[in-house]
Amino acid sequence: MKVELEADKCVASGQCVLAAMDVFDQDDDGVAVLLEQEIGDELLDDVKEAVAVCPAAAIRLVEQ
Template identity: 45%
Template sequence: MRVTTERDRCVGSGQCALLSPEVFDQDDDGLVLVLREEPAEALRDEVLQAADLCPSRSIRVHD
């Protein structure tokens, strides 16, 4: 699994960082940062949930 984001679409809601803090964070402007581009398989469910709940649909999960 590989995680990418479209930071220009991010609205800074922070749901990703709350749902999967090992994979996502926010910069000083509140925009998404990917901490682990290739997270462990054990984190799959929370990463998928973060992508699903992202209001701007800026998170992509690639298999």
């Protein structure tokens, strides 16, 4: 699976980092940063949670 992040939509809530800290981080302004674009099954549930809790709907999963 591939993770896509629209950083310009990000509202810096940090929910994605709490849900999937191996995939997301935040820059100095709190805007989400994608650490891993390609994820395996071991991170899929965490990223699904991040997608669900993102208040700006800035994250999506794309099947390859």
